[in-house]
Amino acid sequence: MIRLDLRRDGISRRIALTIIAAMLISVALNIAFVQLAGVWARPPLSQTGLLEQIAVTTRMLEAAPIDQREHLAQAASNPQLQVHWSTQRESLALPGPGTPIDLNEVPELRGLLASHPRQVEGFQPADWPEDSPTAHYKLVMQLADGSWLDFTPPYRSWGLSSGMRFTIIGLLALLAALLVAWVGTRQLAGPLQRFARAARRFGSDLRAPPIRLEGPHELRQAITAFNTMQAQIQHFIAERTQMLAAISHDLRAPLTRMRLRGEFIEDAEQQRKLFRDVDEMQAMINAALGFFRDETHLETATPFDLAELLQTLVDDYRDQQIAVDFKGPANLVYLGRPLGLKRAITNLIDNAVKYAQPPAVRLSSNAHSLFIDVCDQGPGIPEAALEEVFVPFFRLESSRNRNTGGVGLGLPSARTAVREQGGELKLSNQPGGGLRARIVLPRIND
Structure with a gap:
């Protein structure tokens, strides 16, 4: 059995309060409508509360002398009911024949008036011409001597049919539910959206501040766990960078001593090999430090022309007598980090130039993403190694010559720069042969 703890500000409590609020507001709106629209409703005559008064007044006037009936009718009038007596039906200014009323079917009139047959007619406001100032509910009754009584409520009843009333009540209930649901959803979805944006931001900015605690209890727990994880990751990265800087500092001194001692080696071949190893170790240390510094130092995102950036890179290679083909639009503005992208694309082009010819750069887009393809016509990479090459210090080329095999940080550095975007x-x-490196960037950064 699922237990709802409504004492804590949790999602279940907010949903329950939303439902209760919707019900209360719906009831309040319906009560207000009934109160305000009471004079506009079309209740049947049996529900007006005036039939008993009509019956008593009729019996009184019927028993009175004819010359006193008009004065008695005026005396019987009150704010609830206007009474008028006339000897002729035509003087009542009726719109036409009314709806016949059988006294035997009206319990309120049957007991007092059904002893003598009499004509009774009822009129609705709709029986009068449209916008007529005399449009009222009206009941006319013929007395035993042939004279007529006219009973008229004093207020104008504009009228709403029962179907329309039920429709309005249903719409008010729906409006209340939608209004409360919209407010409740915003209160719940707002913190979730901000939490999602903060999580995405941390994916591209390791220096992002902690997320502010807000929302229901379950979301606050998730934010607390995320902030803890974020702090641990930031602390781990800071410690790793500090450790690598210390290692680099400690290694440079013995490497310098090895180079100095190598100067005293008389065998030129052995001396060359030693200097090559020292240079390679120094290059690996510098590359590793540069790789980890790139992960922790992010540039600010800014709008820039991505097509122009690619064209500038291609022109730089052509100035070095390296032919790089480019296809894409003349202009394409993107919100991102241009230096990081330039470094990543340069690494990809350098790999294509180093291992295969000729390199080519393609820029394309669709409604959601931008695509930068760096292609070559070389031998490609074994399928099993397409992901392994992104592991730091992994090299397909097995030699230790940094001029051919590098140190194995070019592709990992490029992927890191792309993921920062x-x-x-x-x-x-x-x-058809060759390797394609594809960079996929979101078209809208939110």
């Missing part, structure tokens, strides 16, 4: 970098072998 909220995008992704993937490799795939092309059907």
Whole structure:
């Protein structure tokens, strides 16, 4: 059995309060409508509360002398009912024949008036011409001597049919439910949306501040757990960077001593090999430090022309006598980090130039994403290694020559820079041969 703890500000409590509020507001609106629309309703005559008064007044006037009936009718009038007596039906200014009323079917009149047959007619406001100032409920009754009594409520009854009343009551209930549901949903969805945006921001900005605690109890628990995780990750990264900086500092001194001692080696070949190893170790240390610093130092996102950035890179390679083909629109504005993207694309082009020829850059887009493809016509990469190459220090080329094999941080650094933009970098072998590195960036950064 599911137990709802309504004492705590949780999601279940908010949903329950939303339902209760919707019901209370719906009832309040319906009561207000009934009170305000009471004079506009069309109740049947049996529900007006005036039939008993009509019956008593009729019996009184019928028993009175004819010359006193007009004065008695005026005396019987009150704010609830106007009474008028006339010797002729035509003087009552009726719109026409009314609806016949059988006294035997009206319990309020049957006991007092059914002893003598008499003509009784009822009129609704709709029986009069439209916008007529005399349009009222009206009941006319013929007395035993042939004279007529006219009973008229003093107020104008504009009238709403029962079907219309039920429709309005239903619409008011629906309006109350929608209004409360909208407010309740915003109160619940607002903190969730802000939590989602903060989580996405931390994915691209490791220096993002903690998320403010808000919302129901369950969401506050999730925010607390996320803030704790974020603090631990930031602390871990700071410690790792500090450790690597210390290692780099400690290694440089013995590497310098090795180079100095290498100067005393008489064998030129052994000396060359030693200097090469020292240089490679120094390059690996510098590359590792640069890689980890790039992960923790993010530039500010800004609008820039992505097509122009790619064209500038291509022109730089052409200035070095390296032919790089480019296809794409002349202009394409994107909100992101241009230096990080430039570094990632440069790494991809360098790999294509180093391992395969000729490289080509393609820029395209659809409604949701931007695509940057760096393609070559080289041998490609084994399918099993398409993800392994993103592991730091992993190299397909097995030699230790940094001029050919590098240190294995180019592709991991490129993927890190792309993910900082909220995008992704993937490799795939092309059907016709060669490798394609595709950068997918979100078209709308929110």
